[in-house]
Amino acid sequence: MHPLLPPGFVFGTSTAAYQIEGAVSEDGRGPSIWDTFCAEPGRIADGSSGEVACDHYHRFDEDVALMEGLGTQGYRFSISWPRIQPTGRGPANVAGLDFYDRLVDRLLAGGISPMATLYHWDLPQGLQDDGGWLNRDTIERFADYAAIVGERLADRVAHWVPVNEPNVVTLLGHGLGTHAPGRAMIFDALPVAHHLLLAHGRAAIALREAGATSIGCANNHAPIWPASDKDEDIGAAKLFDAIWNGMFLEGMLLGRYPNDLRPLLEHVVQPGDGATIRQPLDFYGVNYYNPMKVAAAPETAELPFEILDVIGYPTTDFGWPIVPDALREWLIMFRARYRAALPPIVITESGCSFDDVPDEHGVVDDQRRIDYLDAHLKAIATAIQRGVDIRGYYCWSLIDNFEWAEGYTQRFGLVHVDFESQARTPKKSYEWYRDVIAAQPQHEG
Ligand code: FCB
Numbered sequence: 278m279h280p281l282l283p284p285g286f287v288f289g290t291s292t293a294a295y296q297i298e299g300a301v302s303e304d305g306r307g308p309s310i311w312d313t314f315c316a317e318p319g320r321i322a323d324g325s326s327g328e329v330a331c332d333h334y335h336r337f338d339e340d341v342a343l344m345e346g347l348g349t350q351g352y353r354f355s356i357s358w359p360r361i362q363p364t365g366r367g368p369a370n371v372a373g374l375d376f377y378d379r380l381v382d383r384l385l386a387g388g389i390s391p392m393a394t395l396y397h398w399d400l401p402q403g404l405q406d407d408g409g410w411l412n413r414d415t416i417e418r419f420a421d422y423a424a425i426v427g428e429r430l431a432d433r434v435a436h437w438v439p440v441n442e443p444n445v446v447t448l449l450g451h452g453l454g455t456h457a458p459g460r461a462m463i464f465d466a467l468p469v470a471h472h473l474l475l476a477h478g479r480a481a482i483a484l485r486e487a488g489a490t491s492i493g494c495a496n497n498h499a500p501i502w503p504a505s506d507k508d509e510d511i512g513a514a515k516l517f518d519a520i521w522n523g524m525f526l527e528g529m530l531l532g533r534y535p536n537d538l539r540p541l542l543e544h545v546v547q548p549g550d551g552a553t554i555r556q557p558l559d560f561y562g563v564n565y566y567n568p569m570k571v572a573a574a575p576e577t578a579e580l581p582f583e584i585l586d587v588i589g590y591p592t593t594d595f596g597w598p599i600v601p602d603a604l605r606e607w608l609i610m611f612r613a614r615y616r617a618a619l620p621p622i623v624i625t626e627s628g629c630s631f632d633d634v635p636d637e638h639g640v641v642d643d644q645r646r647i648d649y650l651d652a653h654l655k656a657i658a659t660a661i662q663r664g665v666d667i668r669g670y671y672c673w674s675l676i677d678n679f680e681w682a683e684g685y686t687q688r689f690g691l692v693h694v695d696f697e698s699q700a701r702t703p704k705k706s707y708e709w710y711r712d713v714i715a716a717q718p719q720h721e722g
Contacts, residue, residue: 279713280651280657281658281716281717282654282657283718284718284719286668286670286717287623287668288347288348288349288350288669288670288672288710288713288714289349289350289353289389289670289672290344290351290352290353290671290674290675291352291354291625291628291672292333292353292354292674292675292678293397293398293441293678294356294360294397295309295311295327295330295355295357295399295679296679296681297331297333297340297676297678297679298327298333298357299330299332299333300335301327301328304360304372304373304375304376305360305363305370305372305373306357306359306360306363307359307360307363307364307365307403308359308401309357309358309359310398310401310402310457310458311326311327311398311457312327312328313405314457314458314459315457320459320682321682322686323685324684325679325684325685326679326684327679329696330679331676331677331696336699337379337380337383339701340675340676340701341383341384341389342387343675343707344387344389344675346703346707347707347710347711349714350388350389350390351389351391351392351435351669352384352671352675353393353495354380354392354394355394355395355397355399355441356393356394358395358396358400359399359401360372360373361373361374361422361425361426362421362422362425363401363403364401364402364404365403365404365415365418365422366403366404366418369429374425374430377426377429377430378429381393381434382433390435391433391434391436392435392436392437392625393430393434393436393438394441394495395422395426395437395439395480396440396441397441398450398456398681400415400458404418405458409458410446410450410451410469410472410473410476411468411472413472415472415476416472416476416479417479419439419476419479420476420480420482421483423439423479423483423484424483424484424486427483427484427488427489428487431488431489434489435491436560436623437481437491437493438492439477439480439481439484439492439494440473440476440480440495441564442495442497442564443470443473444470444520444521444524444525445497446473447467447469447470448466448520449682450466451466451469456681456682463579463580464541467541467542467545468542468545471545471546474524474525474528474554475554477494477529477556478553478555478556481556481558482553482556490559491559491560492557492558493558493559493560493561493562493625494529494558494562495564495625495626496522496526496529496562497564497565497626498521498522498526498564498565499521499522499565499566499567499569500569500603500604500606500607501514501518501569501571502570502571502587503515503571504571505572507573509573512573513571513574513581513582514571514572514582515537516581516582517571518571519534519538521569523535523538526615528551528555529554529555529558530558530561530615531555532551532552533551534546558620559621560620560622560623561619561621561622561623562624563611563622563624564624564627565604565624565627565653566597566626566627566629567587567597567598567600567603568587568603568607569584570584570585570587571585586598587600593629593631593645593649594630594631594687594688595629595630595683595687597629597630599629601649601652601656602656604627604653604657605657605659605660608622608660608667609660609665611665612665621666622666622668623668623669624657624669624671625671626673627650627653627670628650628672628673628674629649630680630687630688630689631645632687632688633693640705641703641704642705643704644705646691647705647706647709650672650710657670672691673689674690674691675692676690676693676694677692677694677696678690678694691703691704691707691710
C-alpha cells in the first residue's frame with residue numbers, strides 16, 4: 278500500500294546549485310568557497326569538485342522533463358550567489374540571472390512550482406577573503422543579493438528559503454572544518470550561526486519587499502539521543518541539541534537562543550538582532566536524515582560532547598542510521614513544544630545514499646531507497662494524523678550529484694547519473710515515487 282498524504286500535499290524533489298550545475302566559469306560566474314575548498318588536496322574524498330557535476334547548467338531542460346515524468350508539483354533548487362554577483366558585491370551579472378529566469382519559466386511551463394534557496398553554501402570567494410560569515414558585513418551583502426534576486430524572480434518563484442542548513446555551515450564549515458571554508462574553530466564558530474540567522478532575517482525582509490509571498494527556511498534537524506541515562510550524557514546531549522537544533526529553531530521562531538548558549542553568544546548579539554532574526558515565516562522547512570547519539574566527552578577532550586554511532590538500525594551506504602520513527606516523534610514533539618509559534622511544516626529535504634548502479638539491462642534496482650522513502654512518507658502521514666500540519670515533501674535528490682566532502686562517492690538520486698557520459702537513468706525508486714504521486718487523493722472541487 279502506497280503512503281497516502283492529505284489532498285493538496287506537495288510532492289517535490291530537491292537539489293543545490295554547486296552539487297548539480299557545473300559550468301563554474303561560464304557566463305561570468307565568480308569563484309565560490311567550494312571551488313577553493315575542492316582545489317585543496319585531501320579535502321574531498323575522491324579528489325573531485327563541482328566543476329562539471331551533473332552539467333545541469335546545460336541540461337536543465339532534460340532535468341525538468343524528468344520532474345514532469347515524476348508528476349512532482351514542486352522543485353527546490355538553489356541560486357548560485359557568485360553567478361549573480363561574481364565577487365559577492367556590486368551590480369547584478371545579468372547572464373547569471375537569465376539562467377534562473379529560464380529555469381523558472383521552464384518549471385512553470387511543466388506545472389512545477391519553484392522553491393528557490395538563496396544560499397546553499399557557495400559563498401562568493403571575494404566575501405570569504407574579507408572574513409565571510411565571521412564578518413557581520415556579509416549580512417549586508419546577502420540582503421543586497423536577496424533584493425536583486427527577488428526583484429527578478431519574486432513574480433514567479435512560489436516559495437523562498439534564504440539559507441540552507443545554517444547549523445551545518447556553522448559546525449562543519451567553521452567548527453570542524455570538514456566543509457568549506459574549512460575552518461576548525463570549535464566554539465569560536467558560533468558567531469557564524471548568529472550571522473547566518475541575521476542573514477536569514479534580512480533576506481526575508483528584502484524578499485518580501487520585492488513581492489515574495491511565501492518565505493520559509495530549510496533547517497537540518499536531528500533528534501538527539503543521550504548515549505545513556507547518566508546525568509553527564511543527558512547534559513551533553515542537551516547542550517548538543519541546543520547547538521544543532523535549538524539555536525536555529527528558537528532563533529527563527531522566538532527570536533532568542535536557548536539558555537545554555539546565551540553566554541557563548543553575548544559578545545556578538547546586538548540590540549534588535551532577535552527581532553531581525555524572528556521574521557514571520559510562511560512555512561518551516563525541515564531537512565531530516567537521521568538521529569544522532571551523544572555522550573559526554575572525557576574532560577581532556579576539546580569538545581564537551583562526543584557523537585557516537587546509533588546502533589541497532591539498518592544504515593544507508595553513507596552509514597547513516599535509518600530511523601523513520603525518529604522523524605515522526607520529532608515532528609510531534611516539535612509541534613507540541615512550539616504550537617502557536619510554528620507555521621505549517623514542509624519537509625524540504627529527506628533521502629538516502631545507496632550506491633546502486635545500472636545492471637546489464639540498464640535497470641537500477643534500488644529497493645533500499647524505495648523502502649526508505651516509503652517508511653519516511655508513512656512516518657509523515659502518521660504525524661499528520663496526530664495533528665502536525667505538514668504540507669509537502671521534497672525528496673533529496675532528483676539526481677545523483679556532488680555530495681560535498683564525499684565527492685561523487687554517495688548517490689542520493691532518484692535518477693542515476695553516469696558522470697562520464699552524463700547519461701541519466703531513472704532508478705526503480707523514480708518509478709515508485711511517480712506511482713506514489715499518481716495514487717494520491719485529488720483535491721475536491
Ligand atoms: C544536506 C544538504 C544537501 C545534501 C544532503 C545529503 O545536509 O543540505 O545539500 O548534501 O545533506
